Amino acid sequence: MRLKDDEKTMLDGAEGPAVQKAMEMLVRYGEALGAETFVDTTNVGGYMIADMAAKRRFGSLDAVFSEWCLDSDTVVEFPKVKVPSCQFETSMDPDHYLLIGRTQEDRDLYLENIRYLGKMGIQVLCTCAPYLVGNVPVKGEHCVWMESSAVVYINGVLGARTNCEGRESATCAMLTGKIPYWGYHVPENRLGSYLIEVDEDVKTMMDWGLLGYYAGKVVQNKVPVISIKNPKANRDMLKHFGAAAASSGGVEMFHIPGLTAEANSTEEAFGNRLPREALQYGIKERKYAYDMLNSIGQNTNVDFIMLGCPHYSMDQLWSLCSLVQGKRFKDGIAFWIFVPQALKDVAERNGFRKIIEDTGAVLMRDTCPALGRFIPKGATVMATDSAKQAHYLPNLTGIEAWFGSTEDCVNAALTGRWEGSLR
Amino acid sequence: MRRIVLKGRKVVGGCAEGEALVTQETISGWGGIDPMTGVVVDLRHELAGKCIAGKVLVYRGAKGSSGWSAFFHEARLNGVAPLAMVFNETTTKIALGAVVTRVPAITDLDQDPTRIIETGDWVKVDGDAGMVEVTKK
Numbered sequence: 001m002r003l004k005d006d007e008k009t010m011l012d013g014a015e016g017p018a019v020q021k022a023m024e025m026l027v028r029y030g031e032a033l034g035a036e037t038f039v040d041t042t043n044v045g046g047y048m049i050a051d052m053a054a055k056r057r058f059g060s061l062d063a064v065f066s067e068w069c070l071d072s073d074t075v076v077e078f079p080k081v082k083v084p085s086c087q088f089e090t091s092m093d094p095d096h097y098l099l100i101g102r103t104q105e106d107r108d109l110y111l112e113n114i115r116y117l118g119k120m121g122i123q124v125l126c127t128c129a130p131y132l133v134g135n136v137p138v139k140g141e142h143c144v145w146m147e148s149s150a151v152v153y154i155n156g157v158l159g160a161r162t163n164c165e166g167r168e169s170a171t172c173a174m175l176t177g178k179i180p181y182w183g184y185h186v187p188e189n190r191l192g193s194y195l196i197e198v199d200e201d202v203k204t205m206m207d208w209g210l211l212g213y214y215a216g217k218v219v220q221n222k223v224p225v226i227s228i229k230n231p232k233a234n235r236d237m238l239k240h241f242g243a244a245a246a247s248s249g250g251v252e253m254f255h256i257p258g259l260t261a262e263a264n265s266t267e268e269a270f271g272n273r274l275p276r277e278a279l280q281y282g283i284k285e286r287k288y289a290y291d292m293l294n295s296i297g298q299n300t301n302v303d304f305i306m307l308g309c310p311h312y313s314m315d316q317l318w319s320l321c322s323l324v325q326g327k328r329f330k331d332g333i334a335f336w337i338f339v340p341q342a343l344k345d346v347a348e349r350n351g352f353r354k355i356i357e358d359t360g361a362v363l364m365r366d367t368c369p370a371l372g373r374f375i376p377k378g379a380t381v382m383a384t385d386s387a388k389q390a391h392y393l394p395n396l397t398g399i400e401a402w403f404g405s406t407e408d409c410v411n412a413a414l415t416g417r418w419e420g421s422l423r
Numbered sequence: 424m425r426r427i428v429l430k431g432r433k434v435v436g437g438c439a440e441g442e443a444l445v446t447q448e449t450i451s452g453w454g455g456i457d458p459m460t461g462v463v464v465d466l467r468h469e470l471a472g473k474c475i476a477g478k479v480l481v482y483r484g485a486k487g488s489s490g491w492s493a494f495f496h497e498a499r500l501n502g503v504a505p506l507a508m509v510f511n512e513t514t515t516k517i518a519l520g521a522v523v524t525r526v527p528a529i530t531d532l533d534q535d536p537t538r539i540i541e542t543g544d545w546v547k548v549d550g551d552a553g554m555v556e557v558t559k560k
Binding site: 025028029031032033034047067068071146147148151163164165166167168169182183221250392395396 | 432433465486488489490491492493500513514516518521522525
């Protein structure tokens with residue numbers, strides 16, 4: 001790789017051993033990619049959360065993260081981050097650690113870990129959707145983000161530039177402000193490759209999730225261009241679309257001309273090249289996506305409802321309030337909604353939390369069942385309005401899953417039975 | 424015994440040889456392998472139940488969560504990483520994963536390695552030379 005002066009300085013150790021280790025790792029990574037240069041980043045999102053086993057094995061948080069996040073054989077002390085950085089969603093909610101099967105000791109380590117990140121200057125947003133709580137990259141901004149649903153959102157919707165990074169590259173970027181100039185940092189790689197022409201109305205949250213799930217299934221990790229007449233979607237619908245496409249296929253970038261940041265027309269989305277293939281999305285494809293997502297469910301007696309994947313926004317919490325106000329969920333049903341702590345605080349202030357929790361539901365922060373690998377004790381059948389969670393959680397925990405609208409999920413919580421259908 | 428040589432691009436340097444474990448599918452890290460044992464746990468995968476430890480892993484590429492590198496990194500720490508990697512599709516996940524697994528790795532080969540190499544073949548991977556030597560079983 002060709003290194004600039006500031007990069008050489010870091011590699012030579014002038015900024016201390018942690019920055020040196022980070023730069024060494026990034027050079028190895030850049031060479032592995034076949035990249036020739038680095039690009040400066042101004043926005044990094046990573047994952048630095050240790051569990052009890054790691055703490056015992058390595059001895060200190062510095063030791064855990066030297067290995068896990070710098071790939072360093074020696075233990076270095078972590079300095080403050082060089083560029084604005086945040087922590088994505090984590091493996092636990094410290095307020096409800098007992099509900100998710102963790103101990104007081106686990107919680108204490110978690111709180112120590114959060115203080116450690118705070119001292120490094122890492123913003124402890126602890127959410128898979130930092131763009132819901134103030135971290136909204138601008139068009140063209142070179143970012144270094146993990147978390148597939150967030151990557152596809154900021155690339156596709158906002159026109160920021162990031163690859164789907166890992167734990168080591170994210171932390172190394174935090175300490176150096178550098179990342180290989182490769183993949184979606186390069187403009188021509190952001191152009192469309194598949195055209196999906198939609199001749200269905202795509203209106204609801206569920207519609208957008210189904211379209212995303214289908215798109216990911218057919219384009220895998222390529223760039224779909226979704227052509228819809230007069231497309232209309234709010235932030236949360238695009239959040240659901242991207243998360244679904246990233247789950248079924250690994251989509252990291254997409255265009256919806258007229259709606260997303262980088263293309264006003266289909267031609268612009270393809271950069272005047274021809275699509276590799278043109279596909280249609282209609283009633284049949286919508287049903288295919290729905291059936292795939294519901295292929296795991298057998299038993300209609302539901303005992304767990306999961307909302308908030310990606311984390312719910314204030315708008316979604318408010319919609320939920322209007323569905324559940326004054327109602328009481330059936331005994332024995334766990335109804336968990338996942339949000340960033342910042343929004344839990346606003347929900348408290350707004351009175352939304354009381355409306356929601358008076359039903360028997362629990363508002364949880366910082367985490368999600370897939371990342372923390374937990375489900376309510378004894379739960380066997382889940383219902384969710386998230387295509388992503390319906391895709392992953394059965395694989396990770398063995399639970400059965402039903403996918404549908406938020407209304408379907410609320411109804412299941414009231415009756416204990418799944419009666420969702422494709423409408 | 425028939426010998427075949429493939430040429431490609433170095434991802435990670437170094438030299439290693441051993442028995443091949445081959446799949447034309449992509450592999451997940453998070454939810455795909457058990458980093459304690461090296462066993463493929465993705466039940467929908469054609470290698471489900473097979474162990475990657477000590478093998479030359481020949482595969483299409485990486486898929487799934489951004490936790491990919493962390494899982495292969497952990498497999499190395501537990502002594503159950505593959506000996507070397509040979510793959511077709513370069514992504515950030517697989518490049519970073521190969522780096523932190525610290526094993527010789529090669530991609531962009533002149534022929535599709537997942538079709539030339541079969542599970543059980545003896546494979547020598549010379550990362551620095553970008554060369555893969557296959558001895559058919």
